[in-house]
Amino acid sequence: MKYRVKTALLGAALGLGTILAVPLASAQESIYAPNLSYRTGPFAATGIPLMNGQRDYIMMLNERDGGVNGVKIDFDECETGYSTEKGVECYEKTKSKAVVTQPWSTGITLQVLPKTNVDKIPILAPGYGFSPMSDGKVFQWAFNPPASYWDGASMMLNHISGGDLDSLKGKKVALLHLDHPFGKEPIPLFETLAAKHGFEFLPIPVGLKEMQNQSSQWLQVRREKPDYVLMWGWGAMNAGAITEAIKTRYPMDQFIGIWWSGHDGDLQAVGEKGKGYKSISWSVPMNDAPVMADVKKYVVDAGKSLLDKPEDMDTVFYQRGLLISMILVEGIRSAQNEFDTKVVTAEQLRWGLENLKIDDARIAELGMTGMIAPFSTSCADHTGHSGAWMLEWDGTKFVTASDMLTADQSVIKPLEAAKAAEYATANAPWPVNEDCKM
Amino acid sequence: MLYRITGQFKTNYRSDYALFPVRQDMFLLAVILFFAWVVFPLMASEFAFQTLLIPVLIYALAALGLNILTGYAGQLSLGTGAFMGVGAYACYKLVTIFPDLNLMLAIGFSGLFSAAIGLAFGLPSLRIKGFYLAIATLAAQFFLVWLFEKWSWLYNYNASGAIQVPTIDMFGITVAGPTASSMVQYYFVLFIVSVITLLAINITRGRIGRMWKAVRDMDIAAELVGINLLRAKLIAFGVSSYIVGVSGALFVFLWRGAAEPNLFDIPLSFRILFIAIIGGLGSILGNFLGAILIIALPVILNIIPEAFGVEVDSSLLEHINIMIIGALIIAVLIIEPHGLARIWAVIREKLIIWPFPH
Structure with a gap:
């Protein structure tokens, strides 16, 4: 009996040893x-x-x-x-x-x-x-x-304006965004472009606790009647926004999300009613x-x-x-x-x-x-x-709804440089790549 | 045998009042401190510093702050997370306005801001008790987090709304920021936590602590024996918020390195309340035991399968982890509703009389 226990222990030890040894061996290459x-x-x-x-x-x-x-x-x-x-x-x-x-x-x-x-x-x-x-x-x-998000924002505006941002003059563009670093990301670019091309920019923040219940935000949409609602949403916020948009009868073809707001699952829940909702996407299924x-x-x-x-x-x-x-x-x-x-x-x-x-x-x-x-x-x-494309929900799936769009780098580049420099000074000493001569 | 206290006679008041009248307690504490100050830092890897040692100390400090208010003075608070936030944002503003300020001082000052706000929200405690007071502190929780989001001056108008810790030197050594070494940060935190814990032990066993306990056990009786309830409760709110604010500043500056407003939201408050409850309300030791259970144990459980070379799917492991921790919490509370500190006290009692049960 004792002998058998010993063998079993030895076997267990050997087994454990092999388990331990295997990942080590394969980790080499x-x-x-x-x-x-x-x-x-x-x-x-x-x-x-x-x-x-x-x-x-x-x-x-x-x-x-x-x-x-x-x-x-x-x-x-x-x-x-x-x-x-x-x-x-x-x-x-x-x-x-x-x-x-x-x-x-x-x-x-x-x-x-x-x-x-x-x-x-x-x-x-x-x-x-x-x-x-x-x-x-x-x-x-x-x-x-x-x-980047700024590319996405620029491409969305290019799409709704038909390539000429000056045509947005006097129009109202709302940004329904998660009140979180992610959702605030495109705001500097929208503000710059709004000032330059004379359209009205209206940020509507959605708090993390309000993601599923956006009635007050959509009340604001109903009151302000923006010509376009752009969305920076994630997780439960997307489904919440799409259902609220349907409830308030906001025209779906004026409602465009960033690429993280184009999740099939969110739209399958509303199906046919979500028809016309668009999402900019750098990937096409x-x-x-x-x-x-x-x-x-x-x-x-x-x-x-x-x-x-x-x-x-x-x-x-x-x-x-x-x-x-x-x-x-x-x-x-x-x-x-x-x-x-x-x-x-x-x-x-x-x-x-x-x-x-x-x-x-x-x-x-x-x-x-x-x-x-x-x-x-x-x-x-x-x-x-x-570049990226507009994907449109046709009631059952997302289909490509535009030619390839490109972002306006002449606005994005200077803003990138300014904000990057701001970050570097706030976090000084911040090492910068001196070798890069481009 | 090991814990025999017979024969340790106290022959004067001084030795009777000593922090640790029992020699074995002192020895045990010395061993723990030796491990904390010498052995752990020598052995710990970067991973251990960042996920076990530093967070356990900081969370234990936050729980200690809450424990003074809830465990000693009997005033339930659900706003701990927000008060930590006040400490963190105050420290951020101090450090960015006065870049040459010593970080130790900045953290000490930032606790004062948190204490002031704690006092303001503590005022209703004279008129309301129990659940009603919890609602008042909950209001603080929601209001302060909303303020952190909306008041852009607090985060220096940063576009992303988050605060980021700049590189801070103290006496030529980098103590905060991305280039700070984990060991320096650990000693920094350990020093502050040790000092505050020592102060807290002394406050709670002295006149003020007795005042708090009297208020906790029956406030009408306390008032009748001549305790000023307003003062007792406000001191508790002030001291508690001060400690919580310091822990919040440490939380962001010595550990996280960056913070967004929703970090200080209600889940953090609950987490600290759990640490205090599971550790044991009305005890100092309990905060540390609770922090080890709630903060360190999940991390350890996560690395166990890998250490044994067993491949477990990461999300499955996470689910198992949550279940184990949940089961443990319930088990602890069934076995000893007064928390881990009480379990230790029972063990100690048993050890003292061991091996003779009578």
Whole structure:
């Protein structure tokens, strides 16, 4: 009897030993890319499809090509529940071996941004974060490709004015926004443009506690009768705004959201009544793109995806998740080529993300034709300022409703430089990239 | 055996009044302080500093502030988070207006602002009690957070509405801001927390503390024996808000590095109230035990599977974590409604008479 207990213990010890040893062995030849995900908490509904897309693209590359240039990407999620505190915990936990930080919330980005200069890990915040992060000389370690919120705001105005902002003179443009760093982000640009082109700009803040009940905000909309309502909403705020807009009979075709306000789930709830609602988007869902077929074949059909059902692949957010991972992988690839190495470091990845060249040929090679507009980054431009499209809800799904729009860089660039300089002085001493001569 | 107190005779008043009349208590505290001041900083990684040591100390300090008001003086408050916010914003304004001000002083001053606001919201406590007072402090909570959002002067008209901690040096060492080393920040926090805890122990066991306890246990009786209720309650509000304000300033300046208004919203208040309740109302030690349970335990549970090489999905782990912590809280409160500090007191009693139960 005693003997048997001993054997069992020995077996258990050996088993434990192997479990401990396995991750160590595989960690040698892979690139660790964590994602600060939020599959729990108040914003989970919008987070899950994005996280699934990011994860599945990497899974697909690991399965189909054995990773990037033969090196597997060790994609890992650290759950934050969109809480800043957990986010910082995740950042501290992963930073020793991570090549990238994907913070996924403006709060976490704010906290992590000053630390990146010390820890030397790039932040990748595709389509979110600070718009002035675009100034790569000041924000050496932060990247927000392919388009910033200010690009989005400018493109929305270009769309409603038909390309000539002076035609908005005397009109009233309301911005329904979350009263939070994220929602306040586009205000400086709107104010600048309103002063320049003579339209009236009316910010309508929605407090975090009022996201689900926006009756007072929509009362204000009814009273002020703005010609357009633009929305910077996230999570529960989007669904709340869309239902209130229907209730107050605000014309849907004058109601436009930023890319995070174009979530299929929010509009499926209202269905036909939401017809005509638009959302600017730097990504376009292409259910028949070659990359989708590969993801379906290698990940979804193989049962390796976390999707509830395969039809969830055909949503805007899932496919945007794929594109976000594509941007990261292209950064890794260009760093590998430049430094002639397989396992890139965080500093090499920074170079990679600074030298992204996503042109039409490359997009076609990736099997993503039409899903994203071409863009490229440089040491001075960490965004790329790609174009975007208007997606329109047709009652059952989002369809493309415009040609590719572009933002007016002549207004955005000076504002970026001014705000970036302001940040640097407020946080002095702030190191600036002196080598960048662009 | 280990905790035998027989034979430790007190031969004068001085030794009877000592902070720790029992030699073993003193020894235990010395060991804990040795760990806190020497062993932990030597061993801790960046991760341990940022997610375990520093936050536990800061949350324990905030809970200590609340405990003085709720546990000692018996005035329930739901506005702790907002008072922390007052401390943090006051410190931010002080530091940006007077960039050369010593950070230790700035944090000390910022507690005064919080104390002043605490006094103002404490005034109704003379006329209302219990749940009614809780509503008054809840009003403070909502009003102050609204103020942090709307009064742009508070965050220096920053476009994003958030405050960011600049780099601050003290005697040539960077103590706050992104380049500050975690060890310096830890010692900074530990020093303040140690000093305030010592002061709090002395206040609560002295004349003022007895006054508070009398008010807590029965305010009419307290009034009859000659205690000025207004003064007793206002001192409690003032001292409590001061400590809470200091902890708020530490929270942002020595730990978070940035803060947006909704950080100080009601979840933070509840979190600190939970720490105080689970740790034990009316105890100083309880705040630290409570903070360890509520703040440190989830972090530790999160890294356990990884340390053993078990791959667990991160969101699943988070769900399990929430369930474990929830179950633990309920278990603790069933076993000992007076909190962890009382559990320790029971253990200590048992140790003193061990191995002879009678």
